[in-house]
Amino acid sequence: MTGFTRELDEAVRLARAAGAILMKIYATDFAVSYKGHDDPVTDADKRANEFIVAGLRTAFPEDGVVAEESADNSDALQKGRVWYVDPLDGTHEFIAKNGEFAVMIGLAVDGQARVGAVYRPAGDVLFAGIADQEAWVEEQGARRPLRASTRAELPSLRLVMSRSHRHPLTDAIRARLGTGKEMTLGSVGLKTGLIAMQQADLYLDLSGFTKAWDSCGPEAILRGAGGRLTDLAGTALQYGGNELRNRRGLAASNGACHDRVIAAIAPIVRDAKLI
16 A cells, blocks of 8 residues: 555545535525625635644644635645645535535645545545546445546547536637547536546647645645646646646646647647647
């Protein structure tokens, strides 16, 4: 087994428990406020955030913790081991009550994603993994290993994109790739989960607005399943420092098609100044 077994076990435990917190509030007529334009937040985000952060600080007191709903994220500047937490990825979907939201917890070590847990409490689906080593999904108590598909021909790729934030360049990207297969889903972690499960092959974030807590856990899981997650130029993501935003977007794939996709979309994303 690996040197990150305890970290993965704790991330899984906290993700499941935080999911239970979310579902209690999900069943009520909860209030919604806004941190900024089109950036909603609920009491569920805040309660799950507090629970996960407290749990990580207790279990790993020497590690840094950076969380979406925490005011102080200076740990990203100071620590070699940093946990990135999105207590409720897919708040729009939580508000819409369509079930497409997740708890996401990731650990980066020396700037690289290493451990990830993504839990969809509506339906009880848990993705977990250690980068470049292992990944698995547990659905209603049944666990199985994850391995991304080997599709590499661009027209054959099954594309999954954001349900709530469809980018104006999506159609141009689809035409460039020659694929007519597009699914939409909430949550970065759930979209990468589809890739790890061989239900999709490619996810692109063209917005440049995702943050480190959106990508760290999903990247570790996807890499554990043989996939890749980079920016839109194909450059590996780096965690740490004072930049939390993934300004050059995200490209998540089964790994087999990754270099071809990056080369194919380069003229579009370059002309749009996304990279």
